[in-house]
Amino acid sequence: MSAIWLRMKGYRILARNYRVRGGELDIVAGKGNTLIFVEVKYRKTARFGKADEFVDERKQKKLKLAAKFYMAEKRLNPEHQNYRFDVVAIDRFRLRHIKNAFS
Numbered sequence: 001m002s003a004i005w006l007r008m009k010g011y012r013i014l015a016r017n018y019r020v021r022g023g024e025l026d027i028v029a030g031k032g033n034t035l036i037f038v039e040v041k042y043r044k045t046a047r048f049g050k051a052d053e054f055v056d057e058r059k060q061k062k063l064k065l066a067a068k069f070y071m072a073e074k075r076l077n078p079e080h081q082n083y084r085f086d087v088v089a090i091d092r093f094r095l096r097h098i099k100n101a102f103s
Contacts, residue, residue, distance in 0.1 A: 002040045002088045003027055005095060023066030035083040037067045042090040055087050060102050
């Protein structure tokens with residue numbers, strides 16, 4: 001669902017469920033000259049918090065590590081590549097796209 005929504009917004013989906021030891025990227029997308037690593041979080045209820053609140057510092061470290069592996073595998077130099085980390089938070093039926101959620 002999130003990948004379809006991103007595609008409708010003009011993003012190119014480059015990879016889904018990219019896994020490396022110690023981390024996973026839900027979606028890797030591109031838009032313009034920017035590479036976007038997207039974490040998707042879904043919560044059926046807000047009982048324990050909003051979906052985006054579950055992308056804590058520990059999760060961010062894992063995402064950054066997985067992104068480094070992805071860029072190394074694709075021979076992309078992080079110093080010369082525009083990239084960012086987005087979160088697609090789905091709280092029951094509400095989808096929010098948080099661009100540049102962390103750096």
